Amino acid sequence: MNAQGEKGMDKVRDTVNRIKPLDRELMGEARKKQDSLTKPRGSLGCLEELSIKVAGITGKLNYQVKDKVIATMAGDHGVAEEGVSLFPQEVTPQMVLNFIRGGAGVNVLSRHIGARVIVVDMGVAEDIQVPAGGLQGGNKFLKKKVGMGTRNMTKGPAMKRDEAIRSIEAGIEIFEEEHPSGIDIIGTGDMGIGNTTASSAIIAAITRKPVEEVTGRGTGIDNEMIRKKIAVIEKALEINQPDSTDPIDVLSKVGGYEIGGLIGWILSGAANRVPIVIDGFISTAAGLIATKLAPKVADYLIAAHSSAEKGHRVTLRFMGLRPLLDLDMRLGEGTGAALGISMVEAGVKILNEMTTFHEAGVSGPR
Numbered sequence: 001m002n003a004q005g006e007k008g009m010d011k012v013r014d015t016v017n018r019i020k021p022l023d024r025e026l027m028g029e030a031r032k033k034q035d036s037l038t039k040p041r042g043s044l045g046c047l048e049e050l051s052i053k054v055a056g057i058t059g060k061l062n063y064q065v066k067d068k069v070i071a072t073m074a075g076d077h078g079v080a081e082e083g084v085s086l087f088p089q090e091v092t093p094q095m096v097l098n099f100i101r102g103g104a105g106v107n108v109l110s111r112h113i114g115a116r117v118i119v120v121d122m123g124v125a126e127d128i129q130v131p132a133g134g135l136q137g138g139n140k141f142l143k144k145k146v147g148m149g150t151r152n153m154t155k156g157p158a159m160k161r162d163e164a165i166r167s168i169e170a171g172i173e174i175f176e177e178e179h180p181s182g183i184d185i186i187g188t189g190d191m192g193i194g195n196t197t198a199s200s201a202i203i204a205a206i207t208r209k210p211v212e213e214v215t216g217r218g219t220g221i222d223n224e225m226i227r228k229k230i231a232v233i234e235k236a237l238e239i240n241q242p243d244s245t246d247p248i249d250v251l252s253k254v255g256g257y258e259i260g261g262l263i264g265w266i267l268s269g270a271a272n273r274v275p276i277v278i279d280g281f282i283s284t285a286a287g288l289i290a291t292k293l294a295p296k297v298a299d300y301l302i303a304a305h306s307s308a309e310k311g312h313r314v315t316l317r318f319m320g321l322r323p324l325l326d327l328d329m330r331l332g333e334g335t336g337a338a339l340g341i342s343m344v345e346a347g348v349k350i351l352n353e354m355t356t357f358h359e360a361g362v363s364g365p366r
Contacts, residue, residue, distance in 0.1 A: 022056030050347030075123035076149030077194030123257030171264020189334020214311030304340025
């Protein structure tokens, strides 16, 4: 892969090289234990499979999901000037402030499951200052700004190649900085007006699916606007010609800074054997690039839900991921990831806390 040998990729390459295969032997032990619990084999379905997968990811049979962290990364997109969203670009910094104050959907659902949120300015087009009163509930706000929003990808690359690399490195750094404080599971989240357009472009470039097949309504645009959005993406792909075999090229030409940050967050999570729960459409686009950089990453990913965004199901199928939930959600932010983390925790608790037939004195299957 072109990206793996180039100058300036040392942090990314080193992180990728630390990603190991799942512990298949321990997964076998986890399955054997599941089959000994007081229930018919397989009767808890995905919850059983989640506990087995977590054992393989972490290398621990009795894993504890205590420290839950969702990274919500924000960035602006130059393509927003093409009128691909119902909302103006100033919503991005306004929503970041809402995250900081603890008033957004991701904050509510993170409190619900006992997770903390790291809000990251990866490339918002304004300089964001923490308001008086600071952060709520143990959450954090980090500035890792690579640029003041990407460029308009219909007029050339969204960012320079070194900026794309830097955005991935920033995501890696965030995990490395937070890991000593305790991380048992991570979730991904995003904010950025125009980022469903960038994500559709990424997915079309890598999967080679028609743009129309992977482009949805984003913020709720009407039929006329979605036709325009598809045309904008097709124009960006035609002008930039992203190389589907080079994920850094795809990210730099039609991606976003927050998407790059999520890629690094995912890569570092896998390198540290931490389960990764990806949110919706934008997070899945980041996960797709991460798996192109490091194919082993695919085994570390858990798809929280199937978004109402049109291209999400297509991408999950392409990646071989089965979503845990289907709630017709399309907010992003990490809201789906929060719910997905709660499902993973439930599965792990079944493996850890449920009694065996022998322990309970219950007759097992014949």
